[in-house]
Amino acid sequence: MALLALDNVTKAFGGLVAVKELTFELDAGGIAAMIGPNGAGKSTVFNLITGIYAPSSGSIDFDGRSLRGLRTNRIAARGIARTFQNIRLFAFMSALDNVMTGRHARMGASMFDSLLHTPRQRAEERRVRERARELLKFVDLERAGASYARNLPYGSQRRLEIARALASDPKLLLLDEPAAGMNPREKDELIALIGRIRDSGVTVFLIEHDMNLVMNVSERVTVLDHGEKIAEGSPDAVRRDERVIEAYLGRADGAA
Amino acid sequence: MTRRHAALGFLGLALVVYPFVDRNNSHVDFLANAGAFILLALGLNIVVGFAGLLDLGYAAFFAIGSYSYAMLASQQFGIHVPFWLMLLIAPVVAALFGLLLGAPTLRLRGDYLAIVTLGFGEIVPQTFLNLSQYTNGPNGISSLDQPSLFGHAFGFSATPYYYVLLGLIALGILAARNLQNSRLGRAWMAIREDELAARHMGINTTATKLAAFALGASFSGLAGVVYAAKLDLVSPDEFGFNVSVLVLSMLVLGGMGNIWGVIVGSFVLSFINSFLLPQSTSLAHAAGFVNVDFTNYRFMLYGVILVTMMLFRPEGLIPSRQRAAEFHEAILDPALAAQEQSEYEGVAR
Numbered sequence: 001m002a003l004l005a006l007d008n009v010t011k012a013f014g015g016l017v018a019v020k021e022l023t024f025e026l027d028a029g030g031i032a033a034m035i036g037p038n039g040a041g042k043s044t045v046f047n048l049i050t051g052i053y054a055p056s057s058g059s060i061d062f063d064g065r066s067l068r069g070l071r072t073n074r075i076a077a078r079g080i081a082r083t084f085q086n087i088r089l090f091a092f093m094s095a096l097d098n099v100m101t102g103r104h105a106r107m108g109a110s111m112f113d114s115l116l117h118t119p120r121q122r123a124e125e126r127r128v129r130e131r132a133r134e135l136l137k138f139v140d141l142e143r144a145g146a147s148y149a150r151n152l153p154y155g156s157q158r159r160l161e162i163a164r165a166l167a168s169d170p171k172l173l174l175l176d177e178p179a180a181g182m183n184p185r186e187k188d189e190l191i192a193l194i195g196r197i198r199d200s201g202v203t204v205f206l207i208e209h210d211m212n213l214v215m216n217v218s219e220r221v222t223v224l225d226h227g228e229k230i231a232e233g234s235p236d237a238v239r240r241d242e243r244v245i246e247a248y249l250g251r252a253d254g255a256a
Numbered sequence: 257m258t259r260r261h262a263a264l265g266f267l268g269l270a271l272v273v274y275p276f277v278d279r280n281n282s283h284v285d286f287l288a289n290a291g292a293f294i295l296l297a298l299g300l301n302i303v304v305g306f307a308g309l310l311d312l313g314y315a316a317f318f319a320i321g322s323y324s325y326a327m328l329a330s331q332q333f334g335i336h337v338p339f340w341l342m343l344l345i346a347p348v349v350a351a352l353f354g355l356l357l358g359a360p361t362l363r364l365r366g367d368y369l370a371i372v373t374l375g376f377g378e379i380v381p382q383t384f385l386n387l388s389q390y391t392n393g394p395n396g397i398s399s400l401d402q403p404s405l406f407g408h409a410f411g412f413s414a415t416p417y418y419y420v421l422l423g424l425i426a427l428g429i430l431a432a433r434n435l436q437n438s439r440l441g442r443a444w445m446a447i448r449e450d451e452l453a454a455r456h457m458g459i460n461t462t463a464t465k466l467a468a469f470a471l472g473a474s475f476s477g478l479a480g481v482v483y484a485a486k487l488d489l490v491s492p493d494e495f496g497f498n499v500s501v502l503v504l505s506m507l508v509l510g511g512m513g514n515i516w517g518v519i520v521g522s523f524v525l526s527f528i529n530s531f532l533l534p535q536s537t538s539l540a541h542a543a544g545f546v547n548v549d550f551t552n553y554r555f556m557l558y559g560v561i562l563v564t565m566m567l568f569r570p571e572g573l574i575p576s577r578q579r580a581a582e583f584h585e586a587i588l589d590p591a592l593a594a595q596e597q598s599e600y601e602g603v604a605r
Contacts, residue, residue, distance in 0.1 A: 105458025
């Protein structure tokens with residue numbers, strides 16, 4: 001059964017239709033990508049999935065249940081984590097605290113536990129700190145734990161955001177242009193990292209402009225143009241699809 | 257770390273024996289009043305320093321704490337709840353009013369929230385002023401119950417209040433530190449740094465902000481009870497906007513977000529306010545300058561201090577690590593700088 005299913009989802013901002021009658025399914029496991037020219041509505045799709053926007057019509061199901069009416073924090077608790085196109089780390093918190101904050105939804109400490117530092121709270125903090133250190137190691141940032149997120153180099157910030165997202169043990173990880181601003185070496189490392197995330201059992205769905213990366217890592221590609229799905233399939237099939245070529249390069253005979 | 261503990265232990269001991277060394281009741285009285293403001297500042301620090309919610313009406317909760325003691329422990333209604341029990345009840349009452357204020361307003365951000373809290377800070381003393389059948393209006397409520405411990409009434413000495421406040425401050429410091437290093441504390445800071453990202457971490461931002469308002473208010477509920485009992489009187493003009501601003505200035509001076517900074521800031525301002533200015537005035541009078549009253553220059557002096565701080569040390573005397581970094585660390589990464597530039601332009605558009 002599909003992990004994520006969008007059924008006929010439309011999102012309009014006033015007269016502007018950002019996403020139009022979009023239907024697609026994402027199976028559990030594996031890496032899928034969404035591509036499309038600038039302004040095609042890709043980030044809007046992420047914002048619809050995570051509850052930042054409510055769909056104007058249509059429905060989104062995750063893990064067999066509807067996400068309708070759920071607020072962003074509830075959706076995060078259901079098991080959808082994400083990173084942002086413009087990095088949104090907690091700038092003046094340490095890298096370790098950033099990752100520990102990512103665990104928030106999976107922690108049980110109440111206000112009184114936090115106030116009194118009950119034995120249960122202390123044990124949980126220890127476990128979460130340990131897990132956060134593991135995750136920093138997983139993204140090759142084990143030595144950056146004490147640094148402010150803001151002071152890390154750009155590529156490291158991107159990886160820290162991924163570690164923070166993974167801290168909630170998500171079923172689905174949404175990566176919004178994870179390779180933006182990275183140099184070729186960093187991109188190679190990122191490709192390896194995304195592979196490791198998939199191998200750990202997390203389904204990855206990414207938006208990316210870097211075609212090389214998309215074609216390298218993803219098993220399935222959805223192409224969006226002007227808010228509509230114009231193609232979907234394996235990277236090779238999509239690459240040869242005439243509508244995709246047209247969307248990116250314009251029509252060969254110039255009749256567009 | 258052990259050195260720090262030793263220093264703290266020594267400071268604690270010095271504060272405990274202080275009233276035995278200095279027999280001047282007015283000095284102890286000053287310290288007790290300063291203690292009430294330290295408690296207030298610790299509470300406001302949770303709201304403004306940790307969670308980043310600018311509250312300009314914090315004195316309202318101080319008023320609610322004071323009036324709850326005045327109404328529940330005096331001849332006013334013939335109700336006499338013991339002082340020690342009120343130390344449990346008043347923080348809960350203040351916290352409930354914190355929720356009451358928070359619930360409808362926390363969807364507002366930044367300046368808008370500040371304006372609403374400003375309004376709340378004006379409404380509460382006005383309400384106590386106008387409900388004169390319950391509060392005696394401008395005259396306030398006097399002859400409050402004397403606290404007593406094991407049958408010994410506190411009397412008019414400041415010393416017992418000094419010890420109560422010392423104990424409450426110690427507990428307040430512990431509570432604030434615990435909160436700072438906890439799931440809730442991280443959630444507050446996450447909201448302060450980036451509310452949208454915080455929501456994506458599964459943080460219920462509304463509930464988390466409400467917790468900050470309620471816990472912050474409970475500190476001033478405690479301060480209110482002790483302050484009212486010590487003064488033996490409450491009246492609506494003690495809780496005006498200037499008190500909210502005074503406490504906020506204490507945070508700015510000391511270092512927002514840093515517990516020790518906040519304590520130092522409130523001590524310094526209290527010292528100027530209730531000791532330095534009155535004492536220098538009486539010295540001037542003794543020296544023959546009878547027309548001088550330095551206490552009139554109080555707010556000018558605060559102003560000068562705040563402007564000077566903003567110019568030379570905006571992060572406060574003892575800043576939190578975050579604040580120091582915010583004000584002094586250059587952005588080292590050109591890509592990050594470029595991104596900030598583009599985000600800034602995005603905002604400008």
